[in-house]
Amino acid sequence: MRELNEVLQDWEAVIGLEIHTELTTLETKMFCGCKLSHDDEPNTHVCPVCLGLPGALPVPNRRAIEYIVKAGLATNCEIQKHSMFYRKHYFYPDMAKNFQTTQGPVAFCMHGRLDLEVSGRGAEERPACAFGAAEAESLASASAGAVGLSASMARDLPEGAGQRGRSQLSQPSHAQAESADLGTNDLAPAASALAGLASYDTASLAVPERRDDGSYTVPIRILRIHMEEDAAKMVHVGGEEGRIGGATESLIDYNRCGTPLIELVTEPDLRTPEEARLFMEKLRRIFLTLGISDCSMEKGSMRCDGNVSLRRRGSTKLGTKTELKNLNSFKALHDGLAYEICRQAEVLEEGGEIYQETRHWEPSRKRTVVMRTKETADDYRFFPDPDLAPFDLTDEFIDHCRAELPELPDAKRDRYERDFGIKRADAEQLAGDPDSGAFFEEAAAGMTGKAAQTVANLIVNELAGYLNARGPEATVATCGIAPTQVAALARLLAEDAVSSNQAHEVFELMAASGEDPERIVDERGMRQVNDTEALQAVVDTVLARCAEQAQQYRDGNQKVLGFLVGQCMRESKGSGNPKLFNELLRNSLS
C-alpha cells in the first residue's frame, strides 16, 4: 500500500464523524431516576423503566436536555425549539424495550460548525492541491447541499410525511450516493420535513487557505446533535477474548441502559485523518469545559465512528463509503482512517470496488477488517414516541442554558494569548482543560509576557509530565501541587535563580514533599550562582585546563563552546548560570 501523503495527492478523502458522548456528569439516567452507574456490580441501578418492564413509562431528565442545548450552543448549532423523541426499533437485548428512544428528523441541535486550526506536521496531510477554488468545489459537492443530509443522518430521519415533498428539493448528491444505506422509513419526506428549517449559511463558509507556516483553518459543519439513551453492556462468554463470535452465551448488565447520550454527526467536511483527530480533540475540550461528560475515550464515555470514501481529485461524484468502528483513541481515530484511506486507494487503483460495509479497526494489527456488509438497508421502523410529550423549548429555557455556558476553549485561548501574552499553542492546551486553565490563571495572576509564559511552560511541561507519569487517576485538582508553588518556581526561573534543568528537579522535589520551591532551593544549595566574578574564576580554571579546546574555538569551531560550558557547569557543581558561563567564555576567548 502507498503512503497516506502520496495517496492524498491523487485522491480526496471525504470523511464524516459520528460522535457519541455519555452525559456522565448527570446524577440520573435519561428517562428514569436510576443513578448513573460507573463501576458498579451488574444490574445495581435498574428500575421498571430502564429494564423495559411492561407498563413502565419514560420521563425525560431536564438537566440532560439542558446539557444537549449547551452542547449545541457551544458548537454554533441552531437550537430547535420544536422536536420529538422517536422510537428506533431493533431486536437486540442490549436495548431493554427492543427499541431505542432517540430523536427524529429534527434534533435539539441542528446545523452547527466548528473551525479547526490545523498546523505543524498534521497540516502537511492536506496536499497543496486541496486549497482555494478546488476546495470550494469539493465542499459544495461533498456536503449534502443546502439541506445537509448525510447518510448517517438519513438513518435517523424517519419522519415520513404525507406531504409529497419529493420534488420540492432536489436530492443532494451525497444522499444519493449513499441511498443504499438509508435505514429509514423513507428519506424523501425527511427532506421535506426539514424544508422549514434554516440550514447552513454555506456562502459564509470560508474556504481554507494555507498560510506561510503551512497552517490553515477549515470550517467543519455539524449536521445535528440529538439526544438518545445508551444501551446495556453485554459480556460474551466462552469465545475468544470476550468476542461475540464463538461465544456460548452472553450476559447482560442494564446499569448503563438508559444513560443519557448525545450523538453529534458532522457533515463529510473532513479531508484528512489529522483533521478528524483535531475535530475530536476540539469537541472533547468543549464538552469537558461545559462539564457535561468526563469524555473518556478509554472508558467509552466518548465514542467515535468514522465514515470515509475516496474520489479522484477534481471529481465531484462521491465514492462508496465504509463505516469504521473501534476508533477508541485519538491515535486510533487517526491511524484507522489513514489505513482505510490507503486501503481504499489500493483497491480502487487495482480496478476493484469498495463495498458499503462496516469495518473494525484492529490497532494491534494495524488494519481494518469487515464486520458486516450492508446488503440491505436497516429498517428501524421509526415513529414518534407516543409516551413522550413533544418539546417546544421556550426562549427562557434556552437563555437559561446560554447563561450557564462557561467561557469556551477558543475564547479562553484567545484571552490567554491576549492577556497573558503566552504562545498560542500553550494557550490552546491550557484552555482546553478546565482544571489546567484554572490552575494557570491562578498561578499566573497578574503576570504577562515572559513571566506568564514561564508559568505556562511549567504547567504544560512539568505538571503535565508529572501527571502523565502517575497514571489516569492523577488530576490537576487532586495532585497536591498548588498554583502558588508553580508561580514561585516560575519566579525563581525568571530571576535566573535556577536553571531550567534545576527547575525540573525542584518541581519533582516540590511535588514529592509539598515544600515551597524557595525552601527547596535554599536548603539544598541549588540556587544558581549569578555572580560574574565568581563565575569568571571558574571560566579561567576551565580554560587553563582545556587549552586545546580553547584553541579550536579560536580557530573557528563554534561547537566546542558547548563542551566548555559543560566543563564550567561541572566545575561549579551545577550551580553556575549556564547562560553567564556562555557569555563569559565568549568574552574570554575573543
Add this chain to the structure above:
Amino acid sequence: MALSENDVRAIADYARIALEGEELAQMTSYMNDAVSMLEPVLAYDLPDVEPTFHPIGSLSNVMRGDAEDAERGFTIDEALGNAASSRDRSFRVPSILGEEE
C-alpha cells in the same frame, strides 16, 4: 398490491415471530384482509392537514429533575426475579451468532 407469503415471512423474521405450519398462509390472508380494510385512511392524506401524534393538546416539555429515585430501584432479586435465565447478577441469553460453520 397484495402481500406475498415471502413478504409476510420477512416481516415475521423482523418481528421475531416464528410462523409454523399453516400459520404463514393464514397470516398472509389476514394481513391482506386487514390492509384492504385500511384503504379508506389513504383518502385523508391531505396536504394541508397536520398529523396529530399526541392526542394531548398543548402538552409539551414534560420533564423531571435530575434527582435519584431510589424507591423505584430494584434489588438484584427483584431485577432478575422474572427472568427465565440468569447467571450471577446478569441476565443470560444463548449464543448470539450460534455455532460458527
Add this chain to the structure above:
Amino acid sequence: MPSFDALSAREISAGIAAGSFTATEVTRAALEAIDAREPQIQAFLEVTPELALERARRIDEARAKGAALPPLAGVPLAIKDNMNLTGTHTTCASRMLESYESPYTATCVARMLAAGCIPVGKANMDEFAFGSSTDTSAFHPTNNPWDTERVPGGSSGGSAAAVAAGEVPLALGSDTGGSIRQPAALCGVVGMKPTYGAVSRYGVVAFGSSLDQVGPFGRSVEDVALAMDALVAGGHDPFDSTSQDVAPRFAEQAGTDIAGKRVGIIPAFMEAEGLTSEVRAAVESAASELAAAGAELVDVDLPHLAAAIAAYYVIGPAEAFSNLARFDGIRYGYQEPDCATLAAQSALSRAHGFGAEAKRRQMLGAYLLSSGVYDKYYYAAQKARTLITEDYRRAFEQVDVILMPASPRTAFKHGEISDPTQMYLADLFTISINIAGNGGITVPLGLGAESGLPVAAQLVAPAFKDERLIAFGSALEQAYAGKVGVWGEVAAMHGAGAPVAPVYAGKGGEL
C-alpha cells in the same frame, strides 16, 4: 342481611364508616360471592384473598383507632390483569406472562388502594387487550352474567362481568378502542373512559400508547364518579409524561340538573350499518328521556368519522408492535427452552408466548411501520386523527355532550364472530374518541326489546370535560330508575343504577 351485592360503593364505605359492618365482613362477603359465582362467570384470572383481607384488616384497625377513613374504604375492587400490583401476577391473559409477578404497582391501582379499595383479584381480558370478546384470553373465556353462552365483550370483559355479576361493586378497565365502554354495554353496567391523560397509564401494560386510557366500571354512575375522583386525586403522575391534572370533582356532578343543556345526536350514526334496531330504539328513547329532563337535542355532524376505524387499525397495531417488542423472553416472560441461538429463542418465545390475535396485530404493526409503507399509512392515519379531533371540537361548539350507541348490538355468543376483521367492526361507535382523545361513558338502558339482553347508550364529552359525563349519565340513569320493565322482572329490586344480573344476585356473599 342481604348479599353485599345489593350495596353500592358509597353504601359500603358509608356502612363501614358508620360501623354497620366491617371492611373484613364486606371483603369476606365479596370473596364468598366470587366463590359462588365464578364457576359460571370466570371473570377472574387470580383471586387475592390474602391481599384483600390484609387491606380490610388495616381499614378496620384505622377505624378502631378513630382515624378518618378514605372515601372508598372497604370497597371490593377487581383490577384488569394488565395492571401491575405487587403481590399479584400481571398476565395480560397471555401465556407470555403466565408466571409474571408484578414487580411494582401501577399508579391507577395505587390510587384506588389509597382511596381505601380492597383488591380482590385480577380480571380476565382479551390477550394484551386485543379483542372485543375476552375470548382471546389464553386461560379461559369469561361468560356474560346475563347469558353465560354469550361473551361479556372486551377487552375488559372480566372487569365488566365481575361488576354485572355482583362479585364486586367497582372494577378497573382499560380502553384503547372501546375496551371499557363496549363490555359495559354488553354486561349492562356503567363504564367510563376518561380523556386521554386524565388517569395515569404508569404500570398498565401498554397496547396503544396514544390510545390507552384507564377507567372504572360500576353499577351506578355515582360509583363510577367516586372511582374517578380516586383515580385523579393527586393530579399529574410524575411517572407518566402524558398524564395531566384533573380536579377530583366527579361525584359532585351526579344528580346535577341538565335542563337547558344541549345534547348532540349524530344522525349518520343512528343509521349506521350493523346497528341493531333494539339498540337504536334504546338510544332514541334515551334521547327522549334527556329531552324530557330539559335538555335540547341538536343534530351534529362529524364528517370524518368514517376514517376512525381505518386510522385506529393503523395507529393501534403500529403502537402495539412497538410496545410488545420488549417481550423477547429475556428479562421476563415466556422463554422457549433449549434454544441454541438468541434469534431462535426470541422468535420461538414470541411464537409460543403470544396468542393468534397478539401475533396478528404485531405483524400488521411491523408491516405498517416499515419503510415505504409507514409513509403511506401512518401519516394518513395521524391526519385523519387531526380531522376527527377537529370534528369533535366543532361539534362541541354546539352541544355539551353527544349521545350515541356504545355497541352496535347486544352480547354475541362465544365463537359467533370468528373473522378478526369482522370483530374489529364491533368498535364502530367507540373508536373515534380514542383517536381524538376525549372521554365517553356507557350508561345501561335496560334490556333490549328483542334479545332481552342489556342495551346501552354512550355519552361523549369534550376533552377534559369528563365531569359532564357524570352529570348527563346520572340524569339518564335517574330517568330509567323508576321505569317498570326496563330491566325485566328485576326492575323493582333497586333504585338508581343497574341491577346485578338476576341469576347471580344474592348468590353467596351475605353480609
